[in-house]
Amino acid sequence: MAEASAREHDTxxxxxxxxxxxxxxxxxxxxxxxxxxxxxxxxxxCSYLVDYIGLQGYLRWSLILLFMVLKAGLIVAIFMHMVxxxxxxxxxxxxxxxxxxxxxxxxxVEADHTAITRMNFFAGGG
Amino acid sequence: MAxxxxxxxxxxxxxxxxxxxxADWSSDQRAFKNVSxxxxxxxxxLLSDTFIxxxxxxxxxxxxxxxxxxxxxxSEVFGLHVGDVSVPLLLIAIMTFVLISSSGTxxxxxxxxxxxxxxxxxxxxxxxxLMGATFVxxxxxxxxxxxxxxxxPWENPWGAAQFGSSFFMITGFHGTHVTFxxxxxxxxxxxxxxxxxDRGTRGFFTxxxxxxxxxxxxxxxxxxxxxxxxxxxxFFYLW
Numbered sequence: 442m443a444e445a446s447a448r449e450h451d452t453x454x455x456x457x458x459x460x461x462x463x464x465x466x467x468x469x470x471x472x473x474x475x476x477x478x479x480x481x482x483x484x485x486x487c488s489y490l491v492d493y494i495g496l497q498g499y500l501r502w503s504l505i506l507l508f509m510v511l512k513a514g515l516i517v518a519i520f521m522h523m524v525x526x527x528x529x530x531x532x533x534x535x536x537x538x539x540x541x542x543x544x545x546x547x548x549x550v551e552a553d554h555t556a557i558t559r560m561n562f563f564a565g566g567g
Numbered sequence: 568m569a570x571x572x573x574x575x576x577x578x579x580x581x582x583x584x585x586x587x588x589x590a591d592w593s594s595d596q597r598a599f600k601n602v603s604x605x606x607x608x609x610x611x612x613l614l615s616d617t618f619i620x621x622x623x624x625x626x627x628x629x630x631x632x633x634x635x636x637x638x639x640x641x642s643e644v645f646g647l648h649v650g651d652v653s654v655p656l657l658l659i660a661i662m663t664f665v666l667i668s669s670s671g672t673x674x675x676x677x678x679x680x681x682x683x684x685x686x687x688x689x690x691x692x693x694x695x696x697l698m699g700a701t702f703v704x705x706x707x708x709x710x711x712x713x714x715x716x717x718x719x720p721w722e723n724p725w726g727a728a729q730f731g732s733s734f735f736m737i738t739g740f741h742g743t744h745v746t747f748x749x750x751x752x753x754x755x756x757x758x759x760x761x762x763x764x765d766r767g768t769r770g771f772f773t774x775x776x777x778x779x780x781x782x783x784x785x786x787x788x789x790x791x792x793x794x795x796x797x798x799x800x801x802f803f804y805l806w
Contacts, residue, residue, distance in 0.1 A: 467783060468681050478671035485667055489660045492642050492805050502806070509801035513794055520674050520790045522783075528584060529591035530599050534610050541621035548625055552632035559635050 467522040477519045484512045609784045613791045616744075620795050623737050624802055630729035639725035641804050645709070659804050662705050663796065666745075669698035670793040673786045680759065680782035688782060689760045695789065696752040699745050706742045710735075737799055744792050755785045 488508040491501055518524045523531050581600065582590050592598045599607045631638055647657040676691035713734070717724050720732040758764060758777060767776040 467677070469678070471675070471678055474671065474674040474678060478667075478674070481667045481670070482664070485660075485663050488801065488805060489656065489663070492656055495642075505801050505805045509797055512797045516670065516790055516794050516797070520670060520793075521787055526602065527581075527591060527600060528588045530602055530607070530610065532588055533598075534614055537614055538617055538621065541618065541625070544621070544625055545628065548629045549632065552629045555629075555633035556635065559633065563635060 467525060469522075469525070473519060477515050480515060481512055484508050484515075488512075603780060605784050606780065606787070609787050613787065616791065616795075620737075620740070620798070623733075623740065624798060627729075627733040627737060627803065630733060631727070634727045634729060636727040638727050639723060639730045641806075644713070644725065645804060656804060658705060658709055659800065662702055662709075663800055665698050665702050665705070666793050666796050669695045669702070670790055672698070673789045677783045677786040680764075680779045683765075683779070685759055685762065685765075689756050692752050692756040692759065692782070692785075696749045696756065699749040699752065699789075699792075703742055703745050703749070706738060706745075710738075734803070737803060741792070741795055741799060744795070748789050748792050751785060752789070755781060 485508075488505060491504050491508070496504065517535075523535070581587060591600055594600075602610075642655040645657075645659050646653050646655045648654075649657070672691045672694045676688050676695060679687040679691060718731045718734070720735055722728050723731045758768075759782065761768075764777050764779045764781065767778060769775060770777055
C-alpha cells in the first residue's frame, strides 16, 4: 500500500520533471542548421543537374533516389530534430511508412501485370 | 536529457536504445517521455499525411507503369524559354530552391524562439511565409501555363492521359498544404509578436496556454511540406 502510493508519487514527480524537460525544447547551435541548409542546396543542385546534363537509365534513377534520400534524411533528422528524440517516438513515426514500401512493391507487380496484359490485348492477342 | 528526478531526490537514467523503447512504451504512463502532447500529435498527423501522399505517388507509379502510351517528358513539359535558350525544369528548380530556403528560415525561427528573441522569430517566420506564398504563386503560374497548353486531367497533347490527373492531384494537394501552412505561419507570427507565448495566453481554438514550443510544432509541419516536395520533385519531375 505504502509502496503503491510511493510509486504514484514517483509518477507524479517524474511527469513534472518531464514537463520541465520539454519546456527546455530542442535547443541546438545555429551553426548545425546552417550547415544542413547549405547541404540541402548542394543536393538540390545535384539532383537538378541530373536532369540538366541529361543522364539516362539506371545511373539517372539511382542518382535521383540517392539525392532524394539524403535530402529527406537531413530534413527529418536535423530540421525536424528526429536524431535528438527518444527512440520511443522516432521508431513509432519512422517504422509505419515501411508499410508504404510494401504497398509500392505490391503495386509494382500489379502494374507490371496490367501492362503486359494490355500489350497482349492491343497486339491482337486478346 | 533522459534524467528523471525520483521522490527521494536521486536521479535515475532512462534507458536508451531498444531497451528504452520497451521501457517507455510499457511504463504505464505516457509513452513519449519528453515530448508534449502537441508535438506528439503533430507527428501522428504528419505520419497520416505521409500515407496520403504515399498513396498519391503510388497511384501515379501504378498509372505510369501500366500505361502503354508514352509518358510525356517532364523535362520538356516544364521547361522555360529564357531568350532563345530552352532551360529544362527551370521553374521547378526555382520553386525547389525557394521551398528549401523557407525551410532554412523556419529552422532559424524555431531556434530564435527558444532563445526568446521575439523580433528575430517574427522576422524569420514572416520570411518563411513570404517564400511559401511565392512558391504557391509560381505554382499558380505553372498550372495556368499547362492549362493554356491543353493539359487536362483526362488528356494532354504529349502522351498518356494520366499525366494530367496525376499532376493536378499531387501538386494541387501539396500546394494546398503550403497555402494552409502560410496561413498558420501568419497566425503564429502574430502570436509571437503580441507576446502570447511569453504570457501563456490561451489559444482561440484549443483554449490551452501557448508557449514557444508552438513555433517548433509549426516548424515540423513546414519542414514536412518541404519533405513532401523532395519526393514529388524526384518522382514526378525528374524520373
